[in-house]
Structures are given as C-alpha cells and as structure tokens.
Amino acid sequence: MLLCKIKGYTERQKLNQKLMRAAATGDIEAVQKLVLRGADIYCRDHQGDTALSLAAGSGYLDILDI
Template sequence: MRNTENAALNEKLMRAAAQGNLEAVKKLVLRGTDIYFRDQHGDTALSLAAGNGYLDILEYLSSVKKNEIT
C-alpha cells in the first residue's frame, strides 16, 4: 500500500474503533491496516476502543495481535 492509502486506512480504523463499529474494524484489519498505528496523541485503535468501553473491539484487536505473534 502507498503511504497516503495507509494513512487513510489508519484514520478509518481509529475512527471505527472509537465509534464502536466492529464490522468496519474487522474489514479494515483484513485489508492490512496497521493495528499498531499511533495517532498524534499516542492513541491506538485498541486504546480508543478500551477508553470508550467497546469490549467487543478490544477483544477482537487483542485476538488479532495474538494471532500475529504465533
């Protein structure tokens, strides 16, 4: 992916996680979006989901992280 496309996808992932949109988060992860991306405030999709109480997204992103390691 190109840098501009990466940036747009990362922003979409952050927004989807912050708004509790699990389906959008899943689609973006499948497209290869960087789940470790940090915005200008140091937030990640995982931290935004956790901070807004979206446990389903928190669990999903945590499982994606585990699967990447193994």
C-alpha cells in the same frame, strides 16, 4: 493526525485513519474489515493512542478481541 512511519499520504494511512474512527465509535464490523485490508492496529494518533486504546477507553471492549 497519525504518527505511523509511512512515506506520504498512502492508502494505508487512509485505512489507519478509518480504523481509528471506527474503533473510537465502536463500529466492530468496520474495524474487522479495515484490519483485513491492512490497517495497522499499532498505529498511534497525535495523542499517542492506538485504535485499541480508543476502543477500550470508549467502552467498546468487544473490539479488543479482534
């Protein structure tokens, strides 16, 4: 569950969820595409993690340069 302040279940929320998964699994190409499409890199999940913190915690440091 994402904690971004967005009304309803919008396309941007879907992008943010995909971004979190892509970052956590190190899929740099997907992260780049999702950010270009408007995903919010500052959005936090229910544990307070951002996509970038998930990537860093999983060792995918190249994602931090996006």
